[in-house]
Amino acid sequence: MHHSLIITMLSSTTTFLLFLTIITATATTTSPSDISALKAIKSLINPNSIPSYSCLASWNFTSDPCQNPHITHFLCGLSCSEFRITQLTFDRAGYTGSLSPSISQLTQLITIDLSDNKLSGPIPISLFSLPNLQTLNLRSNLFSGPIPPSISNLKSIQTIDISHNSLTMSIPDTFHSLLALTRLDLSFNGLTGPIPSLPINIIELAIKSNSLSGDLTKLSYTITENLEVIELSNNSLTGTIPNWFFLQPSLQQVNLAYNKFTNLNIPKPVESNLIAIDLGYNNIVGNLSPNFSTYPLLSSLSLSYNKLHGPIPAEFAKVRRLFLDGNYLSGLPPQEFFTAKSMVSGSLGDNCLKMCPISSQLCVKSQKPSSICQKSQYVVGGGKAKPKS
Numbered sequence: 504m505h506h507s508l509i510i511t512m513l514s515s516t517t518t519f520l521l522f523l524t525i526i527t528a529t530a531t532t533t534s535p536s537d538i539s540a541l542k543a544i545k546s547l548i549n550p551n552s553i554p555s556y557s558c559l560a561s562w563n564f565t566s567d568p569c570q571n572p573h574i575t576h577f578l579c580g581l582s583c584s585e586f587r588i589t590q591l592t593f594d595r596a597g598y599t600g601s602l603s604p605s606i607s608q609l610t611q612l613i614t615i616d617l618s619d620n621k622l623s624g625p626i627p628i629s630l631f632s633l634p635n636l637q638t639l640n641l642r643s644n645l646f647s648g649p650i651p652p653s654i655s656n657l658k659s660i661q662t663i664d665i666s667h668n669s670l671t672m673s674i675p676d677t678f679h680s681l682l683a684l685t686r687l688d689l690s691f692n693g694l695t696g697p698i699p700s701l702p703i704n705i706i707e708l709a710i711k712s713n714s715l716s717g718d719l720t721k722l723s724y725t726i727t728e729n730l731e732v733i734e735l736s737n738n739s740l741t742g743t744i745p746n747w748f749f750l751q752p753s754l755q756q757v758n759l760a761y762n763k764f765t766n767l768n769i770p771k772p773v774e775s776n777l778i779a780i781d782l783g784y785n786n787i788v789g790n791l792s793p794n795f796s797t798y799p800l801l802s803s804l805s806l807s808y809n810k811l812h813g814p815i816p817a818e819f820a821k822v823r824r825l826f827l828d829g830n831y832l833s834g835l836p837p838q839e840f841f842t843a844k845s846m847v848s849g850s851l852g853d854n855c856l857k858m859c860p861i862s863s864q865l866c867v868k869s870q871k872p873s874s875i876c877q878k879s880q881y882v883v884g885g886g887k888a889k890p891k892s
C-alpha cells in the first residue's frame with residue numbers, strides 16, 4: 504500500500520516533468536492554430552497560380568514557419584513574434600483564389616499585405632475581428648461585394664488600402680468609429696452613395712474613381728483637425744463646394760476634379776497649408792475669386808473645363824502651376840503672367856481671352872471662336888452671376 508503510493512507519486516512527478524518539457528517544446532514552435540490557419544489560407548489559393556519561385560511555393564509545412572533560419576521553406580511572407588504570426592505578406596505573383604476566413608485565427612497579426620494579386624470573392628468578415636491589426640493592404644485584387652459595417656471592429660487599424668478592387672454598394676457609416684485610422688484608400692472600386700462621416704484622426708482620404716453621389720454637407724460634421732489630403736476626383740458629387748471646406752488649417756491637397764459640382768465659395772484663410780487644389784472638369788459657374796491668391800502656400804491650382812466667366816485676377820500670377828483652360832474667361836490676361844520674371848506655367852487656352860500672346864506657353868492652346876464667346880454671355884449669363892455675400 505505505502506509502496507504503491509510512492510510509485511504513484513514518483514510517476515506523477517515524471518508526468519509533471521514530461522508536461523513541463525512539452526510546454527517548453529511548444530514554446531519554440533509556431534502555435535498550432537497559426538499553422539492550421541496558414542494551411543487553410545494556402546489551400547484556397549489556386550495551385551496553378553503559385554509559381555515555383557514564389558513565396559507561397561516555399562510554404563512547405565514540413566518545417567516550422569517561425570523557426571529560424573529559413574533555408575528552404577517559408578522563405579518569405581511571414582514575420583513572427585514569440586512564435587505567433589504577426590505579418591502576412593504575399594509577393595506579387597498573381598495568385599488567384601479567395602481569402603480563407605481562417606485568417607482570423609492569426610490573432611497576433613499586425614500587418615496584412617496581399618496587394619497586387621488576383622484574389623476574388625468577398626473580404627471575409629472574420630478578418631475584422633483581428634484585435635491587433637494595424638495595416639490592411641488588399642490593393643489591386645478582385646475582391647467584390649459590399650464593405651461590411653463590421654469593419655469598425657478593427658480597433659487597432661491605422662491604414663486601410665482596398666483600392667483597385669470591385670467593391671460595390673455604399674460605404675458603411677461605421678468608419679468614423681475607427682479612432683486609430685489615419686489613412687483610408689478606397690479608390691477605383693464601384694462604390695455608390697454618399698461620402699461617409701470621417702474618423703476623427705484621418706490624415707489621408709482617397710475615394711477616387713467610384714460612383715459616389717450627394718454633396719459635401721455630411722463632411723462638415725466630421726472634417727477633422729488632421730486631414731491633409733482629400734482625393735475625391737472622378738465621382739458624381741454635386742452642389743456647392745462650401746467655404747468651410749477650404750478653411751481646415753491642416754489641409755494640403757484637395758482633388759475634387761471630374762465631379763458635378765456647380766458652385767464654389769472660396770473664403771480668405773486665417774491660416775492655411777493648402778498647396779494644391781484641383782477642381783477641374785466640374786460645372787462650376789461664376790467668376791474667378793481673387794481669394795485663391797490669399798492662400799500663402801498655394802502653388803498648384805486647376806479650374807480647367809468649368810463654366811467660369813469674367814477676368815483673371817492679376818494676383819493669380821503668384822500661383823506657379825495654373826490651369827484655367829476650357830472656361831469662358833474674358834478680357835485681357837494680366838501682364839504679370841508674361842514678364843521675364845514670371846514663374847507661371849499651365850494653360851489659359853480655350854477661353855474667351857483677348858490678346859493672349861502665343862509666344863507664351865500659357866497661350867499655346869488657342870481661344871474659343873468669338874461666336875461661342877458671344878453666345879455664352881446670353882446663354883450662361885456670364886459675368887452677370889449674382890455676387891455672393
Ligand SMILES: *[C@@H]1O[C@H](CO)[C@@H](O)[C@H](O)[C@H]1NC(C)=O
Nearest residue numbers: 561562563564565566575576
Ligand atoms: C517539403 O520540402 C522538402 C525539402 O525540400 C521535401 O523533401 C518535401 O517533399 C516537401 N514536402 C512537401 C509536402 O512539399
Ligand SMILES: *[C@@H]1O[C@H](CO)[C@@H](O)[C@H](O)[C@H]1NC(C)=O
Nearest residue numbers: 691692711712713736737761
Ligand atoms: C474615372 O473612373 C472610371 C471608372 O472607375 C475610369 O475608367 C476612368 O479612367 C476614370 N477617369 C479618370 C479621368 O480618372
Ligand SMILES: *[C@@H]1O[C@H](CO)[C@@H](O)[C@H](O)[C@H]1NC(C)=O
Nearest residue numbers: 769770771792793794891892
Ligand atoms: C473672399 O473672402 C471673403 C472673406 O472670407 C468673403 O467674404 C468673400 O465673399 C470672398 N469673395 C469671393 C469673391 O469669393
